[in-house]
Amino acid sequence: MSQSPPASSSPLEWETDDAFDADEPSPEYSPFRVAVALLLALALLGGSGWWLKGRVIPSASASSLSGGTWFAPYVDTTLTPTYQFQDPSQNPARQTVLGFVVAGRGCQPSWGSAYTLAQADSSLNLSSRIAQYRSEGGDVIISFGGRDHEDLAQACPTVGSLTAAYEQVVSRYRPSLIDFDVEGAALNDPASMRRRAAAVAALVRARGGSRHLGVWITVPAGPGGLPHAAIEVAQTLLADKVVPAGINVMTMDFGQTEPSMARAVLSVATAAQAQVNELFQQYGVRGGLGSRFGVTVMIGENDTPGENLSVAGATQVAGAASARRWGRVSMWSLNRDAQCGSAYAEIGVLSNTCSGALESTLGFSRLFATALGARDGVGAPATTAGVALAPSNAPGPYPQWSPSVPYPPAYKVVxxxxxxxxxxxxxxQDPATVVQYPSETPWQLIGPVLAGSHPPTTTTLPSGTYPAWSPRTSYVQGRRVLFNGLPYQAKWYNVAQSPAASATDPTGSPWTALFTWPGEPPLG
Known part of the structure; x- marks a missing residue:
């Protein structure tokens, strides 16, 4: 059931932004902005001009052009291969939305129903990558929900249990903004809407208000704008006296062939923004409404055949966002921001790891990040606030790098x-060597070792599984032994050559380890 504001209610308290009055007519595109946008598109298709010593030119310098609109691409956090959003050469944006936190077992939060929060740290190094991203001047927005898996608001039976689940996530990652992507079954579940609203209200109050924890709502939109259920998601929050930082509409998958996807996106956005403005005004939120509106596009090929947003179309969206003073533009997703095909472009392909559009690598991200800006307070190198780091000489969760050890792809070291x-x-090749371009080093920087990390260990086998290694025994090829509880196999005949040498000289050692350390790729 739709919740309308009580007739006698007084306007809600909120943080004004008089510079952006969305009820004023939207300004026309200036020739300067249009020219800049077109130049950006041409440069992106050529794939040149955006790199300086292997790092992307900070987008904050373009914030004056955008009039306050900021860009935050989504990352599919659990998708393989893991996207290195913390690396400036792979992410030009200064804020990134990490999706999605959903229900795991019962009411426990998880990443994509595949990793608990702890497992995401051990398997994906998520907290370390967030810390690294913040040290580079970026920040993350944690997104709950999404199209797939079960929404926490549906899995958690009470407001208290849902609040506790949200608290686990916010306490671990300490974001200044969180995002609730409500779609699918969760969009038509009034009971879970009410639980979510009450839990978010408690979470925000516990942190001293929205100045310390902002809340964005992301909902689907169609050719007529926002469906009633999407408006109801926002109404339930407003009824609990939580004024969202913004309402972000997904302008994608309209279900029909679109001759101009950019035109369709802007038409839907126009209708949705009018609804968002009206909703906020009903609850007493008057000024700065443009900055409380956001749009998310699906770059390249959409799920609906015949819907394809090109780089040129994205240029139009970026120009409109700036001209209309929207608060936010997002895209799905960084994982997809590359051209499909190597020798020849494959257009119209729907994939999780490429766009299906003609583009240079990161063509959409560079366009949006350069044409738009960063949120206030984001863009300068920052400390890893809220994250305890281990001393530089402390043991990490992976083996210490050694110059004598050969490292295959995917091996992790400290x-x-x-x-x-x-x-x-x-x-x-020392991982700490400073290089001019990322292609000059075989190592990907993941992030700092966090406090509380433990030295790597592996499971030992029971005594008697294989004979214990002895320096007085000769071993033929294929013979297996236990050394300090760990299994090894002889590569060739040897005597008195300890299996311990295989750790520092695996090529020259006559022994092959039949186990892996944390960080080591699985045995082939």
């Missing part, structure tokens, strides 16, 4: 308090 992962085979 060097000077930082976690690195091998991009390709290497030996003797």
């Amino acid at each position: 060097r000077s308090g930082e976690i690195y992962q091998a991009k390709w085979f290497s030996q003797g």
Whole structure:
């Protein structure tokens, strides 16, 4: 049931932004903005001009052009291969939406129903990557919900249990903004809407209000704008006296062929913004409404055949966002921001890891990040606030890098308090070496070692599984032994050559380890 504001209610308290009055007519596109946008599109298609010493030119310098609109792409956090959003060469945006936190077992929060919060740290190094991203001047927005899996608001039976689940996530990652992507079954569940609203209200109050924890709502929109259920999601929050930082509409998958996807996006956005403005005004929120509106596009090929947003179309969306003074533009997703196909572009392909559009790598992200700006307080290198880091000489969760060890792709090591992962085979190439371009090093910087990390361990086998290694025994090829409880197999005949040497010289050692350490790729 739709919740309308009580007739006698007084306007809600909120943080004014008189610079953006959305009830004023939207300004026309200036020739300067249009020219800049077109130049950006041409440069992106050419794939040049955006790199400086392997790092993206900070987008904050373009914030004056955008009039306050900021760009935050979504990342599918659990998708394989893991997207390195913390790396400036792979993410030009200064704020990134990480999706999605959903119900795992029961009311426990999880990432994509695949990892608990702890498992996301051990398997995906998520907290370390967030810390690294913040040290580079970025920040993350944690998104709850999404199209797939069960929404926490549906899985948690009470407001208290739902609040506790949200608290686990917010306490761990300490975001200044959170995002609730409400769609699918959750969009038509009034009971879960009320639980979510009450839990979010409690969460925000516990942190001293929305100045300390902002809330965005992300809902689907269609050719007529927002469906009633999407409006009801926002109404339930407003009824609990939580004024969202903004309402973000998903302008994608309209269900029909669109001759101009950009025109369709802007038409839907126009209708939805009028509804959002009216809703806020009903609850006494008057000024700055433009900054409380956001749009998310699906770059390239959409789920509906015949819907494809090109780089040129994205240029139009960026120009409209700036001209209309929207608060936010997002895209789905960074994982997809690359051209499908290698030698020849494959257009119209629907994939989780490429766009199905003609573009240079990161073409959409660079366009939006350069044409739009960063949120206030984001863009300058920052400390890893709220995250305790281990001393640089403390043991990490992976083996310490050694110049004598050959490292295959995907191997993780620790060097000077930082976690690195091998991009390709290497030996003797120090991960801490400063390079001009990312392609010059075989190592991907993951992020800092966090406080509380433990030295790597592996499971030992029971005594008697294999004979214990002895320096007085000769071993033929294929013979297996236990050394300190760990299994090894002889590669060739040897005597008195300890299996311990395989850790530092696996090529020259006559022994092959039949186990892996944390960070080591699985045995082939």
